Amino acid sequence: MEKILPKQEWSVALRINHWVMATSIFILIATGLYIARPFTVAHGETVNKFFMGNVRFVHLLFGVILMFIFIQRVYLAFFSRFHADWKDFFAWTKLGNFWKQIKFYTLISKEPPAHTHLYGPLQSLAYAGLLFMLFLMVVTGLILTGAGYHGGLLRFVYSILRPVETLLGGLVMVRYFHHVLMWCFILFIVVHVYMAFWYDIILKEGTISSMVSGRVFRRSH
Amino acid sequence: MGIINDDGYRKVIDRQYREMLAQCKTHMDEVERTLPEPIEDFQLLLKERGVSRRNFIKWTAVMTGALMLPPMFRPMVARAAENFSRLPVVWLHFAECTGCSESLLRTSYPNIDSILLDTISLEYHETLMAAAGDQAEQNLEKALHDFPGKFICVIEGALPTGLDGKYLTLGPKGKTGLELAKEVTSKAAAVVCIGSCSAFGNVQAARPNPTDAKSISEALNIKTVNIAGCPPNPINFVGTVLHYLMFGALPALDNLGRPVWAYGKRIHDYCERRPHYDAGEYVEEWGDEGAKKGWCLYKMGCKGPYTYANCGRIRFNDAISWPIMGGHGCMGCTESGFWDTMAPLEKPVSQAGIGVVGGEHTIDKIGIALTGLTVAGIAAHAGLSAFRHGKCDKGE
Ligand code: HEM
Ligand code: SF4
Numbered sequence: 001m002e003k004i005l006p007k008q009e010w011s012v013a014l015r016i017n018h019w020v021m022a023t024s025i026f027i028l029i030a031t032g033l034y035i036a037r038p039f040t041v042a043h044g045e046t047v048n049k050f051f052m053g054n055v056r057f058v059h060l061l062f063g064v065i066l067m068f069i070f071i072q073r074v075y076l077a078f079f080s081r082f083h084a085d086w087k088d089f090f091a092w093t094k095l096g097n098f099w100k101q102i103k104f105y106t107l108i109s110k111e112p113p114a115h116t117h118l119y120g121p122l123q124s125l126a127y128a129g130l131l132f133m134l135f136l137m138v139v140t141g142l143i144l145t146g147a148g149y150h151g152g153l154l155r156f157v158y159s160i161l162r163p164v165e166t167l168l169g170g171l172v173m174v175r176y177f178h179h180v181l182m183w184c185f186i187l188f189i190v191v192h193v194y195m196a197f198w199y200d201i202i203l204k205e206g207t208i209s210s211m212v213s214g215r216v217f218r219r220s221h
Numbered sequence: 222m223g224i225i226n227d228d229g230y231r232k233v234i235d236r237q238y239r240e241m242l243a244q245c246k247t248h249m250d251e252v253e254r255t256l257p258e259p260i261e262d263f264q265l266l267l268k269e270r271g272v273s274r275r276n277f278i279k280w281t282a283v284m285t286g287a288l289m290l291p292p293m294f295r296p297m298v299a300r301a302a303e304n305f306s307r308l309p310v311v312w313l314h315f316a317e318c319t320g321c322s323e324s325l326l327r328t329s330y331p332n333i334d335s336i337l338l339d340t341i342s343l344e345y346h347e348t349l350m351a352a353a354g355d356q357a358e359q360n361l362e363k364a365l366h367d368f369p370g371k372f373i374c375v376i377e378g379a380l381p382t383g384l385d386g387k388y389l390t391l392g393p394k395g396k397t398g399l400e401l402a403k404e405v406t407s408k409a410a411a412v413v414c415i416g417s418c419s420a421f422g423n424v425q426a427a428r429p430n431p432t433d434a435k436s437i438s439e440a441l442n443i444k445t446v447n448i449a450g451c452p453p454n455p456i457n458f459v460g461t462v463l464h465y466l467m468f469g470a471l472p473a474l475d476n477l478g479r480p481v482w483a484y485g486k487r488i489h490d491y492c493e494r495r496p497h498y499d500a501g502e503y504v505e506e507w508g509d510e511g512a513k514k515g516w517c518l519y520k521m522g523c524k525g526p527y528t529y530a531n532c533g534r535i536r537f538n539d540a541i542s543w544p545i546m547g548g549h550g551c552m553g554c555t556e557s558g559f560w561d562t563m564a565p566l567e568k569p570v571s572q573a574g575i576g577v578v579g580g581e582h583t584i585d586k587i588g589i590a591l592t593g594l595t596v597a598g599i600a601a602h603a604g605l606s607a608f609r610h611g612k613c614d615k616g617e
Contacts, residue, residue, distance in 0.1 A: 036569070036571045037569070037571070038503060038520065039503075040501060040502055040503045040505060040511065040516075041500065041501035041502065046497060046500045046502060049500035049502070050499055050500060050501075051500060051501030052499050052501045053499035053500070107602075107605055107609045107610075110610065147487060147526075148487070148489075148490065150486065166476045166477065169557070169558060169562050170527060170557060170558070170559075170562055171526070171528075171556075172524060172527035172553065172559075172563055173562050175526070175527060175570060175571075176570055176571065176584075179571045179584060180584055183584065183585075183587075183592075186588065186592055187588075190592060190595050190596060190599070191599075194602075194603075198602075201606075
């Protein structure tokens with residue numbers, strides 16, 4: 001007979017990390033869009049307005065939060081007491097599974113490949129890419145932040161990152177790159193959310209709720 | 222710990238400045254001993270041009286502050302100004318428009334910077350020297366012979382390196398710019414690049430760069446001091462030379478070779494329209510209500526947030542105005558490769574066209590299109606999935 005057993009998949013730290021990251025990214029996209037294409041706040045006297053100032057404050061605040069969240073995520077990948085998942089980011093190296101997964105996604109086959117890792121082969125690639133994108137976003141963001149400060153820690157970080165700025169072709173290119181990366185994040189989010197729902201519906205393992213409760217439900221025969 | 226105790230901290234700083242001042246004095250003594258007498262007496266010259274002693278003192282205060290030195294250096298700045306014309310200078314022109322020379326030399330009335338530049342001991346300057354042809358060439362050779370390792374080489378203009386540099390030949394012997402630059406800079410005490418052409422290549426090096434023009438430091442593989450700008454502010458040049466006279470060393474430079482005292486902060490950090498930026502008040506089109514009220518020019522393509530320069534602090538044309546005060550955004554001329562990276566000049570950088578020059582597609586349009594395509598793809602996939610996996614459920 002078929003049994004459905006709950007399986008602990010995500011640790012508390014990882015779930016918190018996921019949702020803080022998601023919230024931060026949403027706020028960063030919203031505030032970032034305003035910074036890129038601001039509208040004029042027409043009413044009131046200049047002295048009483050600080051709209052862009054506040055938006056920038058929120059952006060920088062969540063930018064720095066995202067930086068710590070990124071660091072925590074990398075830390076968990078290597079040193080989590082529950083399950084250090086750095087090896088799972090290489091699930092795509094199993095090329096047989098990779099092929100099967102593509103067939104499953106393109107609906108050619110109805111059977112998913114076997115669970116060898118925490119992530120599927122394509123999923124592992126996407127998440128490794130996400131971590132890389134986060135890294136680039138944090139680095140470019142820190143450069144943009146540091147340029148506006150002339151003392152303190154952020155300036156110190158900036159003085160270290162300045163060669164990167166020169167390499168990319170100046171602050172303006174850093175800013176442009178930051179903007180392009182925002183679109184990469186938007187595309188990631190669209191696909192990521194769809195895939196989560198799709199898995200939830202197709203495999204009926206409780207993918208969506210697993211990021212809240214930590215458990216998926218696996219069938220065993 | 223000196224840093225924590227305010228008094229102790231001040232003492233440390235004070236001691237450091239006193240040491241610097243002593244060094245500066247010894248160096249000025251040496252300059253006065255070893256370099257030739259000034260041709261004209263500077264104080265006399267100031268009197269002739271109608272600049273009072275009081276104005277001169279005021280100028281030293283401004284210059285000392287601009288160089289980020291404490292007031293105790295004011296007498297040294299005055300002394301360096303008096304000895305300004307001792308320093309032999311060779312001024313070379315390559316691929317450029319001579320606009321930098323123009324900007325340095327033309328002022329509505331003689332202010333102290335321009336008088337200093339008038340007295341500068343130009344051993345060779347292609348635009349200004351009276352000599353021509355072979356005679357000019359002899360002047361240059363004489364300067365290299367008389368002051369080896371002592372003169373400052375100022376360069377205006379980029380170096381075309383294509384065709385072995387033959388895009389630019391000059392002088393009676395038809396030397397290429399590359400040859401001349403190599404010859405002169407190898408004997409110079411320091412190379413000061415004036416203007417963004419010599420500093421970064423500027424418009425000559427902008428895409429598609431048909432003559433393969435390069436900055437001096439890139440073409441010759443040497444270190445240069447870059448007084449960036451198109452044109453740069455005379456004060457940034459004068460200050461750098463004064464610093465060299467005072468300390469015998471070049472001022473601290475940033476990652477692009479620009480003196481930190483002049484290029485250490487962004488236009489955006491000093492801009493008088495910055496409160497409007499923070500408030501969220503932007504000029505939306507030329508001549509609108511916001512433009513009349515002096516609002517921020519960010520949406521009209523101001524590149525102040527990406528540009529390191531002190532224009533807003535010292536301004537141009539006898540400190541009368543500067544571009545953003547005049548109502549147009551900054552175009553980022555002190556940054557490397559700005560024609561390519563800062564385009565379009567009157568739109569925010571995120572609205573830059575992609576692809577062929579003047580391309581219609583911006584990153585936002587591409588992003589929206591890709592997101593739309595993805596969503597459409599997802600919808601199709603969802604439909605197909607319902608069909609394929611849904612049927613399977615019935616079968617079970
Ligand atoms: C998913 C993450 C992020 C997104 C989607 C995002 C998005 C954006 C966007 C769209 C802009 C405007 C760019 C333009 O003008 O074209 C921007 C600017 C900026 N971002 Fe981010 N950003 C993110 C993360 C970060 C991080 C981690 C930091 C810093 C630690 C940061 C700091 C900045 C700064 C300083 C600016 C420039 C603000 C200014 O100069 O006024 N961002 N961001
Ligand atoms: S006008 Fe330009 S430099 Fe000035 S605040 Fe606006 S964006 Fe910044």
